[in-house]
Amino acid sequence: MKKLIMMTMGMVMACNSSQKTISETSEVTYTPKSPKVYAETITEEELKEHLYIYASDDFEGRETGKPGQKKAVEYLREKYKTMDIPAAKKDGDYFQNVPLEVSQLPKGSLTVNGKEYPLGTDFLTFSRAQGSYDHIVYAGYGIESGNYSDYNNLDVEGKIVLIKAGEPVDDNGNYKISGSSKKSVWSNMSESMGKRMELATSKGAKGMLYFDQANFPRFKSRFDWMKSNDSGRMELSNDSTGGFFTFWINSKLANAILPNIATQKKGKTLTVPLKIDVQSQNNGVVSENVVAVIEGSEKPEEYVVISSHLDHIGVSPDGEINNGADDDGSGSVALLEIAQAFKQAAEDGQGPKRSIVFLHVTGEEKGLLGSRYYTDIEPIFPLKQTVANLNIDMIGRIDPKRTGERNYIYLIGSDKLSTDLHELSEEVNTKFTNIELDYTFNDENDPNRFYYRSDHYNFAKNNIPIIFYFNGTHDDYHRPGDTPDKINYDLLENRTRLIFHTAWEVANREQRVIVDKILE
Ligand SMILES: [Zn+2]
Numbered sequence: 001m002k003k004l005i006m007m008t009m010g011m012v013m014a015c016n017s018s019q020k021t022i023s024e025t026s027e028v029t030y031t032p033k034s035p036k037v038y039a040e041t042i043t044e045e046e047l048k049e050h051l052y053i054y055a056s057d058d059f060e061g062r063e064t065g066k067p068g069q070k071k072a073v074e075y076l077r078e079k080y081k082t083m084d085i086p087a088a089k090k091d092g093d094y095f096q097n098v099p100l101e102v103s104q105l106p107k108g109s110l111t112v113n114g115k116e117y118p119l120g121t122d123f124l125t126f127s128r129a130q131g132s133y134d135h136i137v138y139a140g141y142g143i144e145s146g147n148y149s150d151y152n153n154l155d156v157e158g159k160i161v162l163i164k165a166g167e168p169v170d171d172n173g174n175y176k177i178s179g180s181s182k183k184s185v186w187s188n189m190s191e192s193m194g195k196r197m198e199l200a201t202s203k204g205a206k207g208m209l210y211f212d213q214a215n216f217p218r219f220k221s222r223f224d225w226m227k228s229n230d231s232g233r234m235e236l237s238n239d240s241t242g243g244f245f246t247f248w249i250n251s252k253l254a255n256a257i258l259p260n261i262a263t264q265k266k267g268k269t270l271t272v273p274l275k276i277d278v279q280s281q282n283n284g285v286v287s288e289n290v291v292a293v294i295e296g297s298e299k300p301e302e303y304v305v306i307s308s309h310l311d312h313i314g315v316s317p318d319g320e321i322n323n324g325a326d327d328d329g330s331g332s333v334a335l336l337e338i339a340q341a342f343k344q345a346a347e348d349g350q351g352p353k354r355s356i357v358f359l360h361v362t363g364e365e366k367g368l369l370g371s372r373y374y375t376d377i378e379p380i381f382p383l384k385q386t387v388a389n390l391n392i393d394m395i396g397r398i399d400p401k402r403t404g405e406r407n408y409i410y411l412i413g414s415d416k417l418s419t420d421l422h423e424l425s426e427e428v429n430t431k432f433t434n435i436e437l438d439y440t441f442n443d444e445n446d447p448n449r450f451y452y453r454s455d456h457y458n459f460a461k462n463n464i465p466i467i468f469y470f471n472g473t474h475d476d477y478h479r480p481g482d483t484p485d486k487i488n489y490d491l492l493e494n495r496t497r498l499i500f501h502t503a504w505e506v507a508n509r510e511q512r513v514i515v516d517k518i519l520e
Contacts, residue, residue: 138267160205306389394472
C-alpha cells in the first residue's frame with residue numbers, strides 16, 4: 001500500500017520538489033534533494049512497528065541456531081524483498097550460511113617425549129585435535145611487526161608452533177615493537193591471542209602451543225568453570241576455520257618441550273616427539289547472516305557496510321524470554337529503516353554513489369561469529385574495497401549511569417583508523433542531528449573493552465575504518481526486561497538518522513575516507 005502511495009506521491013513531488021527536467025535530448029535529470037528528505041522517512045512509528053514484532057515473545061529471544069533466530073532471518077528477508085532491495089550474493093540468496101558447531105569441552109591428553117600430560121591440568125583447549133609429530137617449531141613470541149619477525153628463517157608449514165607471551169626488548173630495555181617503554185598491541189589481552197593465532201595460521205601452522213605463565217591460572221579457572229557448567233561453546237565450524245587449534249600450556253609442559261623457554265630468544269625447530277589425542281563431541285549448527293545491497297551509481301565497486309546483529313541470548317533457564325529489544329533489536333530495525341531511506345533516494349535517482357551493504361549478522365552473542373565468518377572466511381564484497389563499517393548495537397535506551405543530555409550516543413572507534421571518518425561524523429552530526437557524541441568508551445584500554453565486544457571489531461582488525469554506535473548498558477541488559485515498551489523511540493529515530501546521514505556522506509563524498517592510522 002505504502003509504496004503505491006509513494007509512487008503517486010513521487011509523481012506529485014516530481015512535479016513540485018525534485019524537479020525532473022526533460023532536456024532536448026530527452027535525457028532525464030534530477031535536482032538533488034537534501035538527504036534530510038530521506039532521513040525524515042526514518043520514523044518512530046516505523047521503528048516501533050518493526051520492533052514490536054522483531055522483539056516479541058514470538059521470536060523467543062532469537063538465540064543463534066534456534067527457531068526464534070530462524071524467524072528473525074525470515075522477517076528480515078521478507079522486508080528486503082518487499083522493499084525490492086536485492087540480495088548481496090550473486091545467486092540472489094539473502095542468506096549467507098554460517099556453519100557453526102557447539103563443542104562440548106574436549107577430553108584427552110598430550111604425550112611429549114613419551115610422557116603424558118592431561119588436558120585440564122598441564123594444558124587447556126576448546127578445540128579438538130589429533131596427530132603425531134616429530135618436530136615442534138619454537139617461534140619465540142610469535143610476533144611479526146614492521147621489520148621484526150619471530151618467523152624469520154622458520155618453516156612452520158603444517159607444523160606445530162611453540163610460542164610464549166611477551167614482547168622482545170632491546171639492550172636499552174625498550175620494547176622493540178614500539179621502540180619505547182610502551183608495550184604494543186601484542187601485549188594487549190584482548191588482541192594478542194587472536195593476532196598470534198591469525199599470524200601462525202597465515203604461516204601455515206597446524207596448531208599453536210601458547211605459553212603464558214602469568215595468565216595460565218586465569219585461563220584455567222575459566223576452563224574449570226566451563227567444565228562445571230559444560231553447556232558447550234559455539235564456534236565457527238572446524239571445517240570453516242581449517243582445523244587450526246590452540247593449546248594453552250603451563251610451565252611444566254613448556255619446559256618439557258624447551259627447557260628454559262623463558263630465556264630462549266632465537267626461534268628453532270625442535271626434535272620432540274609429540275602425540276596429540278584430544279577429542280570432543282561436536283554438533284553442527286547452521287545459522288545465517290542476512291545481507292542485502294544497494295549498488296552504487298558511480299563507484300559500485302566501493303562498499304560501505306552498515307551492520308547490526310540479528311541474534312540475542314534466547315530463553316533463560318527459568319523459561320523467561322530475553323526479548324532483546326535494545327540488544328540488538330534496535331540496531332536491526334534501524335538498519336531496515338536506513339535501507340528504505342536509501343532505496344527511496346535511489347528511486348528518486350539519488351542513489352548512493354558507492355554501494356551500501358546492509359549486513360545483519362548472526363552469532364554476535366556467541367562471540368562475534370557471524371561477522372567473523374563474513375570478514376575472515378567469506379567476505380561477499382572484497383575487504384580491500386570496503387571503505388568503512390558503521391556498526392549499530394543497542395541504540396534504543398539510555399545509560400542510567402550517565403548524567404547530562406538524554407539526546408546522546410556513545411561513539412567508539414571513529415578515530416582509530418581514519419581521522420577523516422571521525423571528522424566527517426562530527427560534521428554530519430552538527431549539520432543534521434545535533435546529538436551529543438560521547439567518547440567515554442572510545443579509549444581501547446577502557447576496562448569495559450566495548451571496542452572489542454561487537455561486530456565492528458572484525459572489520460577494524462582488518463584495518464577498515466569503523467564507527468560503533470552504542471547507548472551503553474542498562475538494568476535490562478541481557479535480561480528479560482529488555483522489551484520494546486522500554487525503548488525511547490524518539491532517541492532511536494534521531495540516532496538512526498545520524499547513522500543514515502553518516503553513511504550518506506561516506507557513500508557520496510568524492511574521496512574515499514582515508515585510512516591514516518593502521519592497527520598493527
Ligand atoms: Zn548486542
